[in-house]
Amino acid sequence: MILHKAKGTRIEGKKSMSKALPLHEYLNPPFVFIPLLQQATPLKRIVEIGDKVAIGQVVALREGFGAMPIHASVSGTVTAIKKVWHASGRMVEAIEIQNDNQNRMDESIRVQTDISLLSRNDLIAKMQQAGLSGLGGAGFPTYIKYQTKCPIDVVIINAVECEPYITCDFMLINAYPEKLLKGLSYLMRAADAKKGVIAFKTYNTDIKKNLEPLLVNYPGIELYEVKDIYPAGWEKYIVQKITKKTYAGLPAEAGAIVDNSATAIVFADVVAENIPLISRVITISGEGIKNPQNFFVPLGTPVKELIQLAGGYVESLNPMKAWYIAGGPMTGRAILIDELVVNDTLGSVIVKPMPDEKHHPACLGCGKCADACPVYLTPTEIQRALESKDSQAIKELNAQKCMQCGLCSYVCPSHIEISDYVAKAKELLRKGA
Ligand code: SF4
Ligand code: SF4
Known part of the structure; x- marks a missing residue:
């Protein structure tokens, strides 16, 4: 099932909070911590405590599916292997590197002079060597998508950035518009695609203003504006809108590959200078932060330091x-x-005050969650089926089609985390219960 064109909900963006200040480069934290986990895959560490490392030096390996190297993001000394909190919500082992502030580069980093000679396979190999992964949140190894056997007509850059508060893609594109176009042109070559499309929300007029004048140098690349509704950044929705085709599994079935704008920008550096994935932009925002803003940081930077830099x-x-x-x-x-x-x-x-713990409201039966659901599910019925462990009913209610967009929880007047129940029901089906 595909998001119907009439579906989607306008939600409060709260994006202006973190757009007010310029992109803040914080390139030399005293320590970085490179987590030994990528997606759900543990990494093999190949450095020892006491080793000196340079920026871009391989420090760990992802093995098996999605195999690729992971690199040091600062130069310095490996001082410990310790547990840190990871975005997955759990503690994982990480390589602690004390920054020597020398910014020594690994010898693999050098300017590439013959970009035009690189073949499709060369470009895909570069993605793998650079440890390039989806920076939109999925972390999927990029080269795997480009090894598809399906013919690809279009590479789509998803710069829709649907979620409230987040502006990291917006800030990065506006800081590096030319790099985005370069990166996309290399991605098109890696996919053997004639067309490239950059999709963004219509109100982001700065993106249009910065990219449009440069398009003349990038034949085959065009801009595509999507409406200000949530979840317009959903991959299936964007692919359907741009290709007019649907697919069951991967966008490649519809002749498309979708990448995040930050991934394309990193790929521009990968191709031009062999700089691997070692940094990213992160938004620090929310009502709990004094000066919300975006930071350009080496991977492994402690978030606590960024919160302090944002005024605490x-x-x-x-x-x-x-x-x-x-x-x-x-x-x-x-x-x-x-x-x-x-x-x-x-x-x-995002940092916000904790919701009122005493607030345990009942479902009002208002049906707003079902009205908002972009894929026409009835979350409260799924919740009831889950509570009675009725997997047949969960299946008939199509819980497996939930895209986990969180919209049902967002619109609920009783602030019930109803999407959690749907996610649990989906998980129950996945486990075959
Ligand atoms: S989280 Fe799932 S059930 Fe809730 S609105 Fe999104 S798709 Fe529908
Ligand atoms: S939106 Fe909330 S209160 Fe309304 S039916 Fe859904 S869960 Fe119940």
């Missing part, structure tokens, strides 16, 4: 009672403390 917490917020969300408020993960490090999938941390 507002006086009225008790940090012990704050609500930290890793990712966006619609689909992100609530965490209890700010002891988190930046990894490839962490595009934002």
Whole structure:
């Protein structure tokens, strides 16, 4: 089932909060912590305590499906292997590197002079060597998508950035519009695609203003504006709108590959200078932060330092009672403390006052959750089926089609986390219960 054109909900964006200040580069934190986990895959560490490392040096390997190297994001010394909080909501082992502030580069980083000679396979190999993964939140190894056997007509850059508060893609595109176009043109070559499309929300007029004058140098690339509704950034929706085709499994079935704008920008550096994935932009925002803004940081930077750089917490917020969300408020993960490090999938941390614990309201039976659902599910019926462990009913209610957009919880007047029940029901079906 595909998002119907009439569906989707306008939600309060709260994006102006973090757009007010310029992109803040914080390139030399005293320590970084490279988590030994990528998606759900544990990584094999290949450095020892005491080793000296350079920026871009391989420090760990992802093995098996999605195999690729993981690189040091600063130069310095490996000082410990310790557990840190990860965007997945759990503690994972990480390589602690003490920054020597020398910014020594690994010898693999150098300017590429013969870009035009690179074949499709060369470009895909570069993605793998760079440890390039989806920076939109999924963290999927990029090269796997480009190894498809399906003919690809179009590479789509998803710059829709649907979730409230988050502006990291917006800020990055406006800082590096030419790099985005370069990166997309390389991605098109890696896919053997004639067309490239950059999809963004119609109100982001700055993106249009910065990209449009440059398009003349990038034949085959065009802009595509989507309406200000949630979840217009849903991959299936964008692919359907642009290709007029539907698909069951992967966008490649519809002749499309979809990448995040930050991934394309990193790929421009990968191709031009062999700089691997070692940094990203993260939004630090929410009502609990004094000066919400975006930071350009090496991977492994502690979020706590960014919160301090953003002026710290507002006086009225008790940090012990704050609500930290890793990712966006619609689909992100609530965490209890700010002891988190930046990894490839962490595009934002939102800090808000904790919701009132005494507030345990009942369902009003208003049906707003079902009205809002972009894929026409009835969340309360799924909740009831889950509570009675009726997997047949869960299946008939199509819980497996939930895209976990969080909209049903967002519109609920009783603030019931109804999407959690649907997610649990979906998980029950997946486990075959
Ligand atoms: S989280 Fe699932 S059930 Fe809720 S609105 Fe989104 S798709 Fe529908
Ligand atoms: S929106 Fe909330 S209160 Fe209304 S039916 Fe759904 S769960 Fe119940």
